[in-house]
Amino acid sequence: MKFIGIIPARYASSRFPGKPLADICGMTMIERVYRRASMELDEVYVATDDDRIAETVKGFGGRVVMTAATHRSGTDRCYEAYCNIGSDADVVINIQGDEPFIDPSQIAEVKRCFDDESTRIATLVRKFDPALGFEALFDANTPKVTFDDNMNALYFSRSIIPYVRNFKWQEWIDRCTFYTHVGMYAYR
Template identity: 40%
Template sequence: MKIISMIPARYAASRFPGKLMQDLAGKPVIVRTYEAAVNTGLFDEVIVVTDSDIIFDTVRDHGGKAMMSQEEHDCGSDRIAEAVADMDVDIVVNVQGDEPFTDRESLEKVIEVFREDPDREIDLASLMTPIDDWEEINDPNTVKVIVDHRSFALYFSRSPIPYPRAKEVGAVYYKHKGIYAFRKEAIVDFKKLKMQPLEATEKIEAIRYLEYGRKIKMVVTTSEGIEIDTPEDLEKAKKQWK
């Protein structure tokens, strides 16, 4: 089984433009993320796919592999789908460019899902981590996920799900971490599927798979790391790196 990691990277982030080029302990965030993915030792190849000449040149200048997108894309999955269409691969792992603390244990868990799926029931796998901070649960920047008894995703939302009408029941809240592992055919098909209203409303691309009946297996991880979405996150990352 050939497994690669693709890191979609665009320069113009809405909340923190240019965040992937911000300095983190002497190297840009995107380079730190690339190196973290390589250092897991899990992949036959790690490639940054971008629409930015600056990011492309920076990754290459630091000895990394990078590809330029040939089309305009609305989301990272579309960008990856274009890049892998003609590649001979089985599993594609999407590592977000703003995740410089990406760790081997978490990635290994989503890859293992496919090794334990002989019937090829699962289209993609992703990570979730338990959260109990109500400020974070109510934060729209934190994507929440609910799952069935087999840990297949039922829905993703920026709203608190489940709604805490009866807090005493003790439901566990899960934050979705933006790492996905896809069968190649699933990610290639994604680009052909038209965005539906739920995805367009929530701005969560994983919802597109659910709207078209695809199976997403969620895996619990306790590894938090730091996703760099804001300047404040970058400052936290710098402190943690030290």
């Protein structure tokens, strides 16, 4: 099975404009994401609508594809990029451009989900670690997810889910398991 990684990156982020070009110890965020993804995938592209990002990617030797500025989501941008590239990959992995420390083993794990022929879409989550401080679950920058009994995602939210009724929030951790989303989706 052939996989392609596409990293959607736009300059006009509402919370942090220019985020893909932010310097992290001498390397841009987008380069860090690209290099980490390339450790696990043979084919990786950055999909962007911004010439500054495109030139940066070309400058470090990465592959880039220009996309429309009108996309409502990174998934839409990845789909256009996949079509423009003309790839024959069986699975597209959408790797978030603001995950500079993504572990290549996480990419390998999402790839393994497609060993099951019935898998059409996959994503990764992690069990919330209370050592991070329960307040982290209230952080809108940390997407949360809840599942059915078969671990199929039912709902993603920037708000805390599930909400535990009739208990103070400080007691929720003892009553429920919480999961946060890892910034990656894969589609057959």
